[in-house]
Amino acid sequence: MAKTKEEQVFIQVDNEVIELTGADKQAFLDERTQLQTDLIAVNAEITARKQARLSALQKLGLTEDEINAIL
DSSP states (O other): OOSOTTOOEEEEETTEEEEEOHHHHHHHHHHHHHHHHHHHHHHHHHHHHHHHHHHHHHHHTOOHHHHHHHO
């Protein structure tokens, strides 16, 4: 994530390196922040699903191998 507003941001298109400035830079930083937020949310959902599955397995008294054999 951007440390300061003065941070330089460069992107590369083929062999050309371009410094983003102004609205383009802000749009890039906003998109990167949104992607990081989305990634955190997806990882939290994956963790919650794993915990729910583990809880269900424990409640059934079955091992993960036994459940996988049934499926």
